[in-house]
Amino acid sequence: MKAIILKKNGLAESLIENLIVDELPKPEIDDNEVLIKIHYAALNHRDLWIAKGLYAGIKIPIVLGSDGSGTINKLGKNVDDFNIGDKVIINPSINWGDDESFQSEEYRILGMPENGTLSEFIKIDKKYVYKKPAHLELMQAAAIPLAGLTAYRALFTKAKIKKNDNVLITGIGGGVSTLAMLFAIKLGANVFVTSGNDTKIKKAVELGAVAGVNYKNDNWHKDIIKLSDNNINIIIDSAGGDTISKSLDIINYGEKIVTFGATTGKVKDFEIRKVFWKQISLLGSTMGSDSDFKNMVNFVNQNKINPVIDKVFSVDDVVQAFLRMDSGEQFGKIVIKF
């Protein structure tokens, strides 16, 4: 079977040599597993961090990829809730464990240390397999799992978002951010965004956001405060760094900041005084539990959420897809067609 194999880590320029489209044997399944023929995979920033060598516990060679959609190709002996040909998506959050509040020690994310979805076939335990949302094509469905799960837990499980909340979502071009925006808008929240690109802000407003500001302007946080009448009560952030420092100014007294990433690195100017004086809840969030995933898929089904797809690349152009993510040009999810 065809698979995209990361042979070595390195900088973006070396991706061409390090990410190879090659042949691997088709995986053998166990009794509780299914074999899925992947039709589409989608990239997450995690794949790029690993490819660049900027992730903990890297193991190579590896087939990356946490997001995938496809059809059931083979069933293990103990699998009776799926049929050959069923169109499915995969929950990439493996071994979450019993505690809803955090993941177990055995927790891992699909696509390292085990081979992931950037491959023609994948074997996976049936408990991580879900029917594809009926209103979505397989191409769109591939965009949902990792970003949808992360966005859902951050907004619903952690921030406990409600209708009419004023929510700031930073870096709106990102895969998780666009899905978080769609979820929050559907719930009836007022969504404000930031981006380094005015066209992306315009697109977000076309999709239902109230307004946005360009974070390349140093005073962007003051603009958000003005635009929202000093009334932001949830911030969803994966930029980290200076965005967190500014978020402490933006957020209302008694309200919540959810952090799930550090794209721009460490927070250098962290004023703890603002956290306690303003009674802010700073909430960490990572991926999500089995029930977060189930609830997310239900939300997507019930509300007919259509993820924002940036661009679809063929397997042979996978390096171009990684480079597009590295350049930050995307608005929404980058999808790979097998």
Ligand SMILES: NC(=O)c1ccc[n+]([C@@H]2O[C@H](COP(=O)([O-])OP(=O)(O)OC[C@H]3O[C@@H](n4cnc5c(N)ncnc54)[C@H](OP(=O)(O)O)[C@@H]3O)[C@@H](O)[C@H]2O)c1
């Ligand atoms: N903890 C978890 O479970 C979890 C899960 C998923 C992702 N993450 C992390 O979350 C981040 C986003 O992941 P993703 O897959 O959605 O990535 P992505 O699609 O590559 O998006 C990254 C986005 O970061 C934004 N960005 C860059 N510089 C920024 C800045 N100075 N201020 C605000 N935003 C900035 C950009 O937004 P614009 O293009 O609009 O400028 C860009 O589109 C990554 O760091 C990833 O590792 C964590």
